[in-house]
Amino acid sequence: MAQELQKEIPVFQPPNLWVADEPQLRDHWATLKSIGVSSQVVLWRFYVASLVAKICLEQKSLPEHLEKAYKRFLVRWGLYAEFPTAWQAAKLLKLTVGFGDFLKTEFPIKIPLATTEIDYVIFSANDWLETNRADLWICLDSLDEVGLNGHSRHDETEDLLSNMMRAVGELIRLKRIRFKLFFRTDIYNSLTYVNKDHFSAVKLELRWSKEDLAILLAHRLQNLHSGHNGPLTYPVALDWINQVFDWPNQGLLKSFDDFYSLVQDGNEDVLPRDMINFCIAAQKCQTNFDIQGINKPLAGRLISAPAIREAFVQTSASKLQDFLQVFQNFRETYDQLKGSQSAVFNRSDLSAALGKTDPLDANLVISDLVRVGALAIKDKKSVNQSDNFEIPFLYALALQIGDTNERI
Numbered sequence: 547m548a549q550e551l552q553k554e555i556p557v558f559q560p561p562n563l564w565v566a567d568e569p570q571l572r573d574h575w576a577t578l579k580s581i582g583v584s585s586q587v588v589l590w591r592f593y594v595a596s597l598v599a600k601i602c603l604e605q606k607s608l609p610e611h612l613e614k615a616y617k618r619f620l621v622r623w624g625l626y627a628e629f630p631t632a633w634q635a636a637k638l639l640k641l642t643v644g645f646g647d648f649l650k651t652e653f654p655i656k657i658p659l660a661t662t663e664i665d666y667v668i669f670s671a672n673d674w675l676e677t678n679r680a681d682l683w684i685c686l687d688s689l690d691e692v693g694l695n696g697h698s699r700h701d702e703t704e705d706l707l708s709n710m711m712r713a714v715g716e717l718i719r720l721k722r723i724r725f726k727l728f729f730r731t732d733i734y735n736s737l738t739y740v741n742k743d744h745f746s747a748v749k750l751e752l753r754w755s756k757e758d759l760a761i762l763l764a765h766r767l768q769n770l771h772s773g774h775n776g777p778l779t780y781p782v783a784l785d786w787i788n789q790v791f792d793w794p795n796q797g798l799l800k801s802f803d804d805f806y807s808l809v810q811d812g813n814e815d816v817l818p819r820d821m822i823n824f825c826i827a828a829q830k831c832q833t834n835f836d837i838q839g840i841n842k843p844l845a846g847r848l849i850s851a852p853a854i855r856e857a858f859v860q861t862s863a864s865k866l867q868d869f870l871q872v873f874q875n876f877r878e879t880y881d882q883l884k885g886s887q888s889a890v891f892n893r894s895d896l897s898a899a900l901g902k903t904d905p906l907d908a909n910l911v912i913s914d915l916v917r918v919g920a921l922a923i924k925d926k927k928s929v930n931q932s933d934n935f936e937i938p939f940l941y942a943l944a945l946q947i948g949d950t951n952e953r954i
Contacts, residue, residue, distance in 0.1 A: 548685055548726070557724075561680035565601045568688035569593060571706075575694045577624050581659050586709035587716075588661055594717065595667040596625050597684055602671050607678070612670060619667050621648040622655060668717065675722035685726040690733050690872055701875070704736050711739045732918045756806045759821050760784055766825075791828070791854060792847035799858065799954045808939045808954075809861070811919035820940070823864050828857035855954050859943065866944035869920060876920070879911060880945065889942040890924070893933050 548555065549566055558564045574592050578584070599616040602608050608616075620626035626645060675682055692706055707729075717723055731751060754762075757780040764783030768774070771786060784802060793800050798808060809816050809824070831853035835841040843850040849857075870877050882901040891899060897908035909930065915921035916929045920941060925934040937947055943954075 557681065557683060561678050562683065563601055563605070563675075563680060564683035564685060565597050566685040566687070567597060569686060569692050571692060571694055573624065577659075583661060586706055587713045588664070590710045590713035591668065591717070592623070592661075592664050594684065594713070594723075595619070595664045596623075598671045598682065598723070599625075599667050601682065602674070609674065612674060615670065616667060617645055617648050618652055619663055621645065621652045622659060622663070668720070668723065672720040672722045681722050681724050683724045683726060685728070687728045689727065690730050703872075704733070704738075707733065708737045708739045711737060711742070711745075715739070715741055715744075735917070754816060754818055756803075756816070757783075759806070759816060759818060760787060760802065762818060763787055763821065763825065789846075790848045792843040792845065792850050794851035794855060794954070797954045799854065805858075808858070811938050811940070812916060812922035812936075813919040814922075815919060819868075820861060820865055824857050824861040827860040827864075828853050831856045831860075858954055862940045862943040865940045869918075869941070873918060873920075876915070879915075883937065883947065884945050886937075886945075886947045889937040889939070889947045891935050891937075893935070896935050 548558075552558045552564070571589060571593060574596070575589055578589055578592060583589075599619055603613060603616050617626070671682065689707055689710075690703065692703060692710075694702075694706065714725055714727070718725065734749075760780055760783040761778050764778050764786050767786045767790065768778070774782070776782070787802050791802070793802075793804075798804050805824075806816060809820050811817075828849045832841075832843070832849050835850065835853060841850045841852040843853075866880070870880065879900055883899055886899055893908075893912070896912060897903075897905070900908060900911055902908035902911055912921065912935070913929050916923060916935075920938070922936045922938055923929060923932045923934070924936050925932050927933075937945065939953075942948060
């Protein structure tokens, strides 16, 4: 959204600079390990320095001595090569003019790498930005997917992101280097780092209401309503959605309200990703039905009831897969739940279904599942006092728990 609306966001306007990225750290980590550096805080400073050097080199006003220093840095630290590296391809670095001399003189490396070179890039850029009265905003997303060597376990990701926040805690003392970091709430809450409370004043938690999500979908339907000139309100959005979907006249999936209720997680949240995945799956299902000449929608709708039901099943499978990719330590736990007779449990039955005989182990797993929205508390008590839990419908459907298929 920031990329789409950057021209409308004041803090991104000139002379300010900004860069958006999804961290990929494998090459950076391999370089540091090769010189005996194992600090993840240094890793994040190295990564930030690479972004800073890239964005500064794209500015025509960058002084010549800094231009030379940043090009030398990228070459010496393996981020720019004669044959494009993965980092070059990912960052779309198109600055080929002037790198040739550094490739000849700085590679192969004759003087050992030193981490002071990393700090020089960051601090010199901050000084240059200060002379221009400009801020550099570094915007990082997809932080729940970061890893050192491919995909990391959940606890490894927590350690890595905690170290990122330690590095950020040091760098925000610089006047002109700013950060916008996009976390999933459950992941941020699990991080541990010094002075975490100091960030509470600059933390903004985003939640999507049912009305907001309906309007989100309506924006994607706007090309079907070229004559509409007014604002996209919830009633307008709901009308457009109902013109598309031929909601099933059976089970619990009879309206957009029902759909919203069924895709809520244990914390009563609905993610835009789940909503979009459902719409994409429904369109594909209906296209297949149209090719076969079956399951045509009624009353001029675009998506039939069978396509809606099939898309919902596919969305539940995607939801579970996404969850287990991030929280791999819960995979075995969820395997224990498959095929349960009911999605509702008391504490002792849930402990048994999770395969946990030790009460302490069971309570820890239950607390974790509640925290990430994979388990709902139904009696409105605290997690440690509750004796009434339920697997959210979207997860229960994917795990084939109870009579979920009959409900849609």
